[in-house]
Amino acid sequence: xxxxxxxxxxxxxxxxxxxxxxxxxxxxxxxxxxxxxxxxxxxxxxxxxxxxxxxxxxxxxxxxxxxxxxxxxxxxxxxxxxxxxxxxxxxxxxxxxxxxxxxxxxxxxxxxxxxxxxxxxxxxxxxxxxxxxxxxxxxxxxxxxxxxxxxxxxxxxxxxxxxxxxxxxxxxxxxxxxxxxxxxxxxxxxxxxxxxxxxxxxxxxxxxxxxxxxxxxxxxxxxxxxxxxxxxxxx
Amino acid sequence: xxxxxxxxxxxxxxxxxxxxxxxxxxxxxxxxxxxxxxxxxxxxxxxxxxxxxxxxxxxxxxxxxxxxxxxxxxxxxxxxxxxxxxxxxxxxxxxxxxxxxxxxxxxxxxxxxxxxxxxxxxxxxxxxxxxxxxxxxxxxxxxxxxxxxxxxxxxxxxxxxxxxxxxxxxxxxxxxxxxxxxxxxxxxxxxxxxxxxxxxxxxxxxxxxxxxxxxxxxxxxxxxxxxxxxxxxxxxxxxxxxxxxxxxxxxxxxxxxxxxxxxxxxxxxxxxxxxxxxxxxxxxxxxxxxxxxxxxxxxxxxxxxxxxxxxxxxxxxxxxxxxxxxxxxxxxxxxxxxxxxxxxxxxxx
Amino acid sequence: xxxxxxxxxxxxxxxxxxxxxxxxxxxxxxxxxxxxxxxxxxxxxxxxxxxxxxxxxxxxxxxxxxxxxxxxxxxxxxxxxxxxxxxxxxxxxxxxxxxxxxxxxxxxxxxxxxxxxxxxxxxxxxxxxxxxxxxxxxxxxxxxxxxxxxxxxxxxxxxxxxxxxxxxxxxxxxxxxxxxxxxxxxxxxxxxxxxxxxxxxxxxxxxxxxxxxxxxxxxxxxxxxxxxxxxxxxxxxxxxxxxxxxxxxxxxxxxxxxxxxxxxxxxxxxxxxxxxxxxxxxxxxxx
Ligand SMILES: Nc1ncnc2c1ncn2[C@@H]1O[C@H](COP(=O)(O)OP(=O)(O)OP(=O)(O)O)[C@@H](O)[C@H]1O
Ligand SMILES: [Mg+2]
Numbered sequence: 001x002x003x004x005x006x007x008x009x010x011x012x013x014x015x016x017x018x019x020x021x022x023x024x025x026x027x028x029x030x031x032x033x034x035x036x037x038x039x040x041x042x043x044x045x046x047x048x049x050x051x052x053x054x055x056x057x058x059x060x061x062x063x064x065x066x067x068x069x070x071x072x073x074x075x076x077x078x079x080x081x082x083x084x085x086x087x088x089x090x091x092x093x094x095x096x097x098x099x100x101x102x103x104x105x106x107x108x109x110x111x112x113x114x115x116x117x118x119x120x121x122x123x124x125x126x127x128x129x130x131x132x133x134x135x136x137x138x139x140x141x142x143x144x145x146x147x148x149x150x151x152x153x154x155x156x157x158x159x160x161x162x163x164x165x166x167x168x169x170x171x172x173x174x175x176x177x178x179x180x181x182x183x184x185x186x187x188x189x190x191x192x193x194x195x196x197x198x199x200x201x202x203x204x205x206x207x208x209x210x211x212x213x214x215x216x217x218x219x220x221x222x223x224x225x226x227x228x229x230x231x232x233x234x235x
Numbered sequence: 236x237x238x239x240x241x242x243x244x245x246x247x248x249x250x251x252x253x254x255x256x257x258x259x260x261x262x263x264x265x266x267x268x269x270x271x272x273x274x275x276x277x278x279x280x281x282x283x284x285x286x287x288x289x290x291x292x293x294x295x296x297x298x299x300x301x302x303x304x305x306x307x308x309x310x311x312x313x314x315x316x317x318x319x320x321x322x323x324x325x326x327x328x329x330x331x332x333x334x335x336x337x338x339x340x341x342x343x344x345x346x347x348x349x350x351x352x353x354x355x356x357x358x359x360x361x362x363x364x365x366x367x368x369x370x371x372x373x374x375x376x377x378x379x380x381x382x383x384x385x386x387x388x389x390x391x392x393x394x395x396x397x398x399x400x401x402x403x404x405x406x407x408x409x410x411x412x413x414x415x416x417x418x419x420x421x422x423x424x425x426x427x428x429x430x431x432x433x434x435x436x437x438x439x440x441x442x443x444x445x446x447x448x449x450x451x452x453x454x455x456x457x458x459x460x461x462x463x464x465x466x467x468x469x470x471x472x473x474x475x476x477x478x479x480x481x482x483x484x485x486x487x488x489x490x491x492x493x494x495x496x497x498x499x500x501x502x503x504x505x506x507x508x509x510x511x512x513x514x515x516x517x518x519x520x521x522x523x524x525x526x527x528x529x530x531x532x533x534x535x536x537x538x539x540x541x542x543x544x545x546x547x548x549x550x551x552x553x554x555x556x557x558x559x560x561x562x563x564x565x566x567x568x569x570x571x572x573x574x575x576x577x578x579x580x581x582x583x584x
Numbered sequence: 585x586x587x588x589x590x591x592x593x594x595x596x597x598x599x600x601x602x603x604x605x606x607x608x609x610x611x612x613x614x615x616x617x618x619x620x621x622x623x624x625x626x627x628x629x630x631x632x633x634x635x636x637x638x639x640x641x642x643x644x645x646x647x648x649x650x651x652x653x654x655x656x657x658x659x660x661x662x663x664x665x666x667x668x669x670x671x672x673x674x675x676x677x678x679x680x681x682x683x684x685x686x687x688x689x690x691x692x693x694x695x696x697x698x699x700x701x702x703x704x705x706x707x708x709x710x711x712x713x714x715x716x717x718x719x720x721x722x723x724x725x726x727x728x729x730x731x732x733x734x735x736x737x738x739x740x741x742x743x744x745x746x747x748x749x750x751x752x753x754x755x756x757x758x759x760x761x762x763x764x765x766x767x768x769x770x771x772x773x774x775x776x777x778x779x780x781x782x783x784x785x786x787x788x789x790x791x792x793x794x795x796x797x798x799x800x801x802x803x804x805x806x807x808x809x810x811x812x813x814x815x816x817x818x819x820x821x822x823x824x825x826x827x828x829x830x831x832x833x834x835x836x837x838x839x840x841x842x843x844x845x846x847x848x849x850x851x852x853x854x855x856x857x858x859x860x861x862x863x864x865x866x867x868x869x870x871x
Contacts, residue, residue, distance in 0.1 A: 052760055072763035081764070088761040092753040101750050105766030151766065298679045300620070345855060348862045350818060352618035352675045355683075356810040360851055363807060367848040494803065499687050506680055535691035542688025549681045550669055 001063055003028045003186050004049070004080070004155055009059045009068075011041075011048050018044040020210045026155060031177075031187045033201035033218065035194055037230060040207040042190045043085050046159050050082045051075040077106050081153035085160050085190075087144040089132035096128040099146050108152025111183045117146035120176055138169035145176065155186045162193055174200060194226060206230060249568035260418050264411040265401060272407075272414045276482060278524050279417040283424045283475050284497065285504040285516035287468045290428050292502075293511035294437075295464050296444035297346075300498050301358025302472055304342065304365045305335040307492035309473030310480035311369055317387045319374065324383065324391055325416070328477040335473020338365060339466045347461065359494075366492035380487025388484055413482040420478065424471055429513060429569055436460060495538070506545045509555025513569040518556050586840075592719050594836035598812075598829030599729030600794065603787035604805050605812035605824040606736060607780035613819050614756045614776045615671060617678050621686040623806030625781065628689060629655050629788035630797050631697055634704060644704040648789040652782045659781030663774040671773070686802065693799035704792035728790040732828070735783055736821045742779075743821070752776060804847070811854040817864030826865055830857065 002025035011019040018041050026032050034042050047053045048068075049060060055068035062078055070078075081102070089098050099117055118125040121142040127135060132143055141161055148156055162170040170193075177200055181187060191197035197204060198218045206214035206229035214221070214229030264272055284302065291297045309331030316327030338361075346357035370378040391409060398408035431437050443457045476497070480486050490496070500523065508519020530537045552559055560566060608622050619625075629651060636647035666685075670677035712723040743749040751772050754762040759769035791797060791805070811831050816823020831850045838849020857864070 050764060052764070071768070072760070073766045073768045076764060076766035084761060084764060088758060090754045090757040090761070092757050093750060097750050097753075100747075101754050101762075101765050101767075104747055104750065147765070292676065296676070298676055300683060345858055348858060349814065351616060352679055353612075353810065353814065355618065355620065355679050356807065359803070360807055360811065360854065363804075364848065364851045364855070367851070371844065495687070499683070502680060502683060506684075510676065510680075535694040538691040539688050539695065542684040542686070542691065545684035546666065546681050546688070549677050549684070550666065553670075553677055 002026060002061075003030075003063065005061050006045075006049070007059055007061065009045070009048055009055060011044050011053050011055065018210055019048065022207075022210075022212055024205055024212060024215075026186045026188060028154075029181070029184050029186055030203065031181060031189065031201045033197035033204045034188060034190045034207060035192070035197050035204060035226070035230070036207035038192075039209075041210040042207055043159055044210075045207070046082060046085070046157050046188075046190060049075075050080060050157065073105070076151060076153075079106070079108065079151075079154035080157065081148040081151050081155075082157040083141075083144045083148045083159060083161055085163070087137075087140045089140055089143055089147075091131060091133045093132055094129050095124055095132050095135065095143055098132040098143050099124070099150055101150075102147035103150030103152075106151040108154075110152030110185075112149040112152050114150075117149060120149075120179060121146060138165050138173065141165065141169075141173055142176075145173070149180065152183075153185060155188070156180060157188045157190075159190045160192065161189070162191065162196065170196070208232065243567055243570050245566050246568060246570050257418070257422055261415070264397075264414065269403075269407045269410055272410050274524070274528075276410065276414045276417050278520055279414070279421045280475050280479050281500065281504060281523065282516055282520040283417070283421045284472060284501045285508075285520060286421075286424055286428060286513070287472050287475075288498075288501045289505045289510060289513075289516050290431075291465055291468045293505060293515075294432065294444060295440055295461060297461060297465060298352070298355045299346075299358040300355045300494070300502070301342065301346075301360075301362035302501060303492045303494050303497035304338060304358070304362035305469045305472035306476030306479070306497040307362075307369065307488070308338045308365055309335045309476030310486055310491045311372075311375060312473070313477035313480060314375055314381070314383065314486055317383055318381070324387055324481045325393070325412070328416070328474055328481060331477025332470045332474040335476070336466060336470040338473075339469030342469070343462055343465045347458070362492060362494075366488050369492070370488040376487070378488060380485065380490070382486075383481075383484040391481075410482070413478065416478055416481075417475075420471070420475055425513065427467075427471075431464075432513075436463070440464060499538075499541075503541050503545050505555075506548050507555055509557030509561075511554070512557050512561075514557045514561075514567075515555050518560075522556065589719050590836045590840050591833060592721055593725065594833030595829045596721060596725035596729045596832070597836060598825065598827075598832030599725070599732035600787070600790055601808045601812045601828030601831050602732040602825040603728070603735060603783065603790060603828075604809035605816070605828060606732075606739060606821060607783040607787070608806075608809045609813045609816075609819070609821060609824050610739065610783070611777055611780045612813070614752050615773050616675075617667065617671060618675075618682070619667075620679060620682040620806065621689055621802075622682075622784070622809060623804065624686045624689040624693075624802030625655075625658075626784050626788050626791060626805050627797055627799060627802045628658075628693060629781070629785045630704070630792040631693060631702070631799075633785070633789055633792060634702055637704065644706055644789060644793055647704075648785055651788075652785045655781040655785045656778040659784075660774045660778035663777035664770065667777070668770045668773060686806075690799050690802060697799060699798055699800070701796035701798045702792070703796050704789070706793050710793070724790075724794055728794065731786060731790065732825060735786055736825055739783070740821055748775070808850070811850070815854060815857045815864055817867040819868040820864070820866040823864060823866040830854075 005025035006022055008021040008023065009019055010021055022045060036042050048055055051070050051072035051074065057066035057069040060068035067075065067078065093101065099114060123139060124142055124146060127139065132140065135143065145161065161173055174196065189197060189200060201218045204216060204218050204221060205212050206226060208229060214225060288302055291299055312330040312334030313324065313327040316322040316330040317324050342358060342361045345361060346354050349357040375381055389405065391412065393412055394405060394408045397403065397411050398405055403411065439460045443460050480491065504519035504523045505516050507522055508517065509515030548555060604626060608619065611617050611619055632651045632654060633644055633647045636642060636650050637644055666681060667678060670681050709724055713720050714723055714726060743752060751767050754765065755767060755769045755772045762769055808831055812824045812827035815827030815830055830853055834853030835846045835850040839846035
């Protein structure tokens with residue numbers, strides 16, 4: 001059975017509809033990539049899954065359990081953690097405190113602890129007493145990933161972790177992915193960089209204007225199919 | 236074709252009704268009993284104070300809990316004009332407006348320096364300072380206060396004419412005069428607020444209230460708009476304060492600077508009726524007057540209940556009674572929102 | 585010599601004002617909420633202590649120990665069931681709700697406890713004094729000041745070194761992201777207000793032991809607390825101690841010149857500081 005699934009998921013901001021019935025699932029331990037142009041609704045989908053935006057209960061299921069109406073803090077307690085778009089470190093907290101707060105409510109049982117995060121991203125240990133926001137973009141992204149890992153999630157959502165970073169930095173950050181997956185956690189990566197997405201994921205979903213327009217195993221998709229799903233069939 | 240308008244059918248009717256009401260209000264003393272005139276004086280002055288608070292807090296986002304400063308300073312300035320300078324009480328009311336204006340300048344200067352919600356307590360501090368300073372003014376009775384001298388109240392200009400006109404005793408004629416002045420102030424205040432809200436400055440005020448920075452980026456000088464509105468409201472509040480104490484004829488710092496009478500009641504009127512709408516305080520003052528007449532004898536219980544009522548309103552109907560009515564019926568007597576009207580080409584001649 | 589005495593009295597009085605201010609500062613720092621009923625809640629806590637001393641025959645210190653968890657519950661419930669519902673971008677609703685609460689609380693206490701002045705009596709301690717060589721100071725004022733220092737020290741420890749304090753800061757920075765960490769911002773706010781009410785209880789204890797109190801004195805305590813916060817600089821707990829001391833010294837000097845000027849002198853000192861240092865003495869860099 002899928003670890004997490006959405007069923008006709010809709011979302012709106014005021015009058016504006018951002019998602020129109022999204023169906024998606026993630027199997028245990030699987031890595032799923034979500035690609036799509038700016039404004040396709042990827043972040044909205046992440047916010048819905050993590051409970052920042054609330055839905056009808058049945059729209060999102062964790063295994064068999066409907067969780068669509070749960071608030072964000074309850075979702076985290078059920079083992080779903082997110083690296084939010086734009087990193088969103090807490091400016092009043094040091095690097096170490098930013099990491100600690102990630103595991104403050106849910107520690108989970110698993111590999112990740114402060115020491116393990118420092119092992120994964122050694123630079124963070126050196127900077128652990130700096131304010132989180134005093135770091136470079138790449139380092140901040142590491143903190144954001146480490147912070148999410150601290151709860152030892154069974155599903156990790158990463159929303160555009162490469163955004164605004166230099167290619168070498170992106171490579172370093174993605175180098176952490178195998179270690180994360182090795183713990184058995186499922187991962188959803190939202191990416192604009194299609195090549196990167198296809199190289200790390202088992203399956204890929206493509207979104208356009210609030211709908212899923214393509215879903216396929218990462219190895220089997222063709223550039224043409226993605227192009228059509230990205231920009232609409234007519235393009 | 237389209238045009239931008241703020242007029243609705245209801246507002247046209249409301250406009251005509253308002254004119255009729257004002258006319259009735261003017262001739263009312265000819266046949267109304269004195270107690271009604273006194274009640275109306277109370278209603279009109281409280282309404283004006285509530286509209287002014289609503290202007291700065293509801294429309295301008297400047298939540299003042301120091302309005303008693305302007306009532307008090309206005310009243311004391313009027314007393315000073317009468318007692319120290321021998322003025323007639325009615326023109327001395329103007330001194331009240333002037334004094335409130337002058338006090339509003341330092342108050343705005345200090346309070347605008349305070350972040351967000353601390354503005355509220357800042358205004359309260361200035362009001363306290365004013366009260367304490369006034370209480371040191373021994374010629375006006377210091378902490379215990381004083382009364383208007385009999386000579387001053389007995390021959391206020393116009394009273395004799397009114398007395399002859401309606402065949403009233405002097406005391407009743409004084410009430411009529413005060414009532415007319417209250418009516419004039421209420422109408423002038425509401426008309427001015429209405430005009431302000433529909434003007435460019437009104438638009439600017441809305442922008443300032445919603446977001447200082449956004450307002451600045453579209454070229455509205457937020458500070459200037461806030462200053463103008465704050466000073467204008469303070470001046471009017473001072474006039475009302477002076478008028479109230481012409482009628483009362485007896486003053487003390489504790490009464491003239493009372494937070495309960497001049498700020499708490501006023502806020503409750505606006506909250507219960509509906510903040511941020513001209514109709515709100517009108518409805519609110521009627522409800523308040525009803526409650527006051529029915530329950531004021533219960534003293535603290537009454538105030539306790541008013542406080543709880545205000546909390547409940549903010550929790551369950553934050554836009555007040557008028558908000559509830561508006562949501563049900565879409566009724567708007569004094570529309571300030573601009574609406575785009577599409578004019579059907581074919582129906583034009 | 586007398587002026588040195590006045591100065592020391594004023595600083596010690598500042599300890600009481602810092603206790604008034606600490607709770608206000610904590611709540612504002614975490615949720616940008618200004619509680620206009622803060623002063624009335626102090627008076628409420630004083631009556632709670634009084635009631636406990638009267639019914640159980642306890643000494644005020646022990647009574648305050650019992651009142652503290654009760655006040656925590658009051659603060660927690662107030663935040664949970666009332667204030668959380670009006671907290672938002674618009675500052676008007678929480679201000680008006682707490683203003684309504686202030687009026688309701690004052691008048692409720694007036695009905696229940698009457699307008700009579702009350703006092704928490706602690707017998708000999710009230711008049712005890714300690715000779716410090718150059719000045720003699722009252723034991724109670726000294727104890728007040730020491731308690732203020734201890735309370736602020738502890739609050740700072742909680743704020744900067746504990747998991748709870750981390751949650752306070754995270755929720756204050758960004759409630760949405762904090763909720764992604766499994767924190768419920770509304771529960772955190774409720775704990776913060778509860779904690780503020782524990783400090784309010786401490787403030788009430790010393791208020792009641794040092795002077796008479798009655799249901800009407802709350803708003804004035806709110807003003808002192810507010811002035812101490814602003815003079816100290818928003819967000820600085822130690823700043824409130826400095827702010828309290830400035831108000832206290834101004835008041836004792838004013839009173840020394842003319843007893844009627846005591847309160848006025850405190851207000852004037854506040855305005856002077858606001859004039860020359862609008863952001864207070866110890867403003868935080870950001871904000
Ligand atoms: N807070 C909001 N209020 C109103 N509309 C919003 C809000 N957030 C997003 N939207 C709108 O919802 C749509 C989907 O936005 P979303 O952020 O989910 O897209 P995205 O796929 O994550 O885009 P990007 O690649 O730029 O991050 C967009 O049209 C956007 O303008
Ligand atoms: Mg996005």
